[in-house]
Every structure is written in structure tokens, then in C-alpha cells.
Amino acid sequence: MANKPMQKVLVVDDEEPILELLKYNLEKGGYDVKTAENGMKAVEIAKKFTPDLVLLDIMMPKMDGVETCRQIREIPEMQKSFVVFLTARSEEYSEVAAFDVGADDYITKPIKPRALMSRISALFRRDSKKEAPQSLITIGDLMIDRTSYTIKLRNKEINLPKKEFELLFFLAQNPNKVFSREDLLHNIWGTDVYVLARTVDVHIRKVREKIGDDYIATVKGVGYKFNLV
Numbered sequence: 001m002a003n004k005p006m007q008k009v010l011v012v013d014d015e016e017p018i019l020e021l022l023k024y025n026l027e028k029g030g031y032d033v034k035t036a037e038n039g040m041k042a043v044e045i046a047k048k049f050t051p052d053l054v055l056l057d058i059m060m061p062k063m064d065g066v067e068t069c070r071q072i073r074e075i076p077e078m079q080k081s082f083v084v085f086l087t088a089r090s091e092e093y094s095e096v097a098a099f100d101v102g103a104d105d106y107i108t109k110p111i112k113p114r115a116l117m118s119r120i121s122a123l124f125r126r127d128s129k130k131e132a133p134q135s136l137i138t139i140g141d142l143m144i145d146r147t148s149y150t151i152k153l154r155n156k157e158i159n160l161p162k163k164e165f166e167l168l169f170f171l172a173q174n175p176n177k178v179f180s181r182e183d184l185l186h187n188i189w190g191t192d193v194y195v196l197a198r199t200v201d202v203h204i205r206k207v208r209e210k211i212g213d214d215y216i217a218t219v220k221g222v223g224y225k226f227n228l229v
Helices: 016-028 039-049 065-073 092-100 113-129 162-173 181-189 198-211
Strands: 008-012 032-036 053-056 082-087 105-108 136-139 142-145 150-153 156-158 216-219 223-226
Touching: 008 016, 008 039, 016 032, 016 113, 032 039, 039 053, 039 065, 053 065, 053 113, 065 082, 065 092, 082 092, 082 113, 092 105, 092 198, 105 113, 136 162, 142 162, 162 181, 162 198, 162 223, 181 198, 181 223, 198 216
Parallel strands: 008 032, 008 053, 053 082, 082 105
Antiparallel strands: 136 142, 142 150, 150 156, 216 223
């Protein structure tokens, strides 16, 4: 029986002691780890290493974490990967900016290594348990394939970051059913990750920018639903 391949993690931070501490704990936990001290190097490594998870700081030289996340999310092979911000920045606007470019979680420093490892394990565990009752949804000119994480609109392929894809797929699985922001946070982000309710609004806006306004409707004072167009 073949051994399960090690999950790959890329740690990005401009402070060498933090890189060494995280690398040590992650390797001890059974992960294959690479590090980068700035955003530009992180993008280069991500293209070749294709990590399952990127741990990313915000304040870095040459390229900040938000721009780094945006560029990483543009790499086709990184669509299914997790991006988790681990940063001393605790302002709400920084958190919103992080989720706006496709982050899966936002953790503020300091955090104890054991607590961080627990958060990472929960993230991978929750993802492995997700089983969609259907893998292909076709509604009007829109086709959503969860097996390959691809979307086609009028036969043109559209790339969505992982959380935007999951949000769209979840809504499309339940057409004409209204979900509150809290419902969507629970089903897409889970209970192990704390994110702001407005994060849902940001992701809905991003999805609409790419597939148009016809498919996802806002139900004022309640939430969102997927329209059968």
C-alpha cells in the first residue's frame, strides 16, 4: 500500500526567526515545508512547489502579503490550495483585504505553535470531509465542475479562487433557497475559522464580477440565493 504523499506548506515571512520556528513545527508535524522571506520569492516558489497551504504575513518588503495572495491565486495549480494569513496586523480593513483576494483564514500574531498546528489540521480535515452530492452543475449558460474546480460561462472558462468557487457551488446546489450570511459562513468557512459576516458580501461581489449579476440574487435583510435563469 503506497504511503500518502506529504502535504506541502509554504511559509512566507520577512523575519528569519519566525520562518525557522514555523518550519521546525510544521516539519515535526509531518509536512513538507519551504520558506520565503518576501512575496516575490513566494510567488516563484509557489509556481514550482504548488503547496497545499500557504502561511502568509502581510507586512513584507518588495511585495506585501495581500498582493502576494492575489498573484498566488492567479496560478491555475493553486486554485484548490489554502492561503492563511498569519500576521500582527489586526485592523479590520487588513482582514477584509485579505479575504478579498482569496484568503481562507486570518490569524493574528502571536499564536502558540500548538494552536497554529491545530488550526491547520482542522482546515485540512474539514476539506477532506467535504463530499458534494453532485460534481457537475449546469444551469443556463453556466457550468460548474467541482471535480476539476472549473467554471464555464457560455463555453468560456472562468477562474475563481477556492472560497469563491465553493460559495458559488454551494448556492448553485440549492437553487432558489435563501441563505443568510451566517449560514454561508458556517457551510463554506466552517466553525473553526473566525471571519467577518461582510466577508460573504465581498466574495459574492467578486463572483458577480466574473459571472454577472443574474445568477446570485440579494434578498434584502435576509441573505443570498441562486436564481434559476
